[in-house]
């Protein structure tokens with residue numbers, strides 16, 4: 305494969321100039337009642353203000369939310385209209401499940417590469433607290449039929465078909481549409497297929513909380529997490545609140561499995577909590593960033609998206625997307641200075657790490673003779689991962705990208721991988737580099 309550099313036709317790289325996120329908060333806590341569209345607006349607004357960016361220079365905004373708000377289906381356009389950008393700013397929304405803000409970033413990258421725009425914002429936001437609670441299928445159908453009924457008799461007849469059960473509200477499931485298998489059940493499948501022990505899962509989650517706590521204590525996150533109004537708009541929140549500052553490994557062992565109560569190993573501690581939050585990234589053509597006087601955090605060297613079947617172990621995305629992104633960058637795993645993998649579940653992250661090191665997996669699933677490579681834990685999720693920070697689905701990609709670039713810069717520069725699994729059997733990987 306020839307290595308195609310991610311540049312404009314005149315050879316300019318695609319710069320990530322800045323990134324920002326809201327604090328990530330546990331479901332029904334600080335952002336209870338704040339819809340994803342508002343989380344998106346506040347983070348983009350703050351990104352513009354913090355970096356003194358004239359909203360008029362933004363040519364395009366691509367954003368996403370995984371849990372859709374039926375009343376605002378184009379979150380990107382709502383953000384443009386709610387942040388003082390030109391009303392003519394191109395804005396559209398994308399979804400790639402938990403890899404949504406990888407996708408929105410790539411959309412802006414491709415627009416810049418094509419020469420269509422010079423400056424764009426990408427990101428994502430999700431609220432698990434303001435979810436589109438629906439009605440049963442039978443009630444939904446009856447409500448439509450009622451609008452067509454011509455007489456009171458017809459209406460009463462339709463209503464008489466409804467049972468008490470049909471009147472209960474229906475919450476959106478964190479499950480695969482085509483199989484009905486939940487993400488947690490998939491993590492259980494993966495723990496069993498790849499022989500991931502309960503102890504190893506607990507240890508990874510504990511490591512994640514410990515490193516995330518330390519990162520906050522060391523002030524590493526201060527610049528990339530904004531202070532936001534917490535609901536009901538009386539208080540402020542300036543820190544993630546899913547992180548357990550006094551994480552105690554012994555307490556993990558006491559928790560009961562949650563998705564397979566009899567034979568399972570996945571617990572609340574080894575699953576990402578349901579989370580509210582938003583994150584955004586400012587991208588520019590390299591030359592435009594220079595003209596405007598910005599020093600980029602870094603550049604996108606390559607990316608890859610992949611897909612596998614959804615019935616079994618479908619959260620293996622990193623093991624498929626990473627080798628492709630590395631190949632496109634002309635690099636090997638050992639060349640990387642940092643590896644940031646979305647921890648949907650400890651079992652999922654550990655299964656992927658194991659398969660990175662497996663020659664058998666590489667031969668059987670990737671058509672390669674050699675394993676992707678053994679992950680050096682000194683480079684892996686060095687500030688903790690989603691198990692501690694939480695996972696507002698559409699915002700996680702942008703968190704990973706910004707966090708990786710900031711950490712690379714703190715270490716004097718280098719090359720980093722960010723990768724995630726996503727529902728639908730999807731995988732995303734992006735190689736980032738600093739100057």
Ligand SMILES: CC(=O)SCCNC(=O)CCNC(=O)[C@H](O)C(C)(C)COP(=O)(O)OP(=O)(O)OC[C@H]1O[C@@H](n2cnc3c(N)ncnc32)[C@H](O)[C@@H]1OP(=O)(O)O
Pocket residue numbers: 402478487488509513548551552555556559562571572573574575576577578619647648649695725726727
């Ligand atoms: C591609 C992808 O990303 S797929 C992933 C998509 N995301 C998901 O599927 C979300 C998965 N997570 C969930 O659904 C939920 O977080 C659940 C069901 C796992 C847990 O939900 P809840 O029961 O509300 O969790 P909660 O925070 O109350 O924790 C349950 C218990 O575990 C305890 N606990 C949780 N984390 C820890 C920890 N790190 N250490 C010690 N105890 C812990 C809590 O204190 C609580 O104890 P208590 O019952 O004595 O109060």
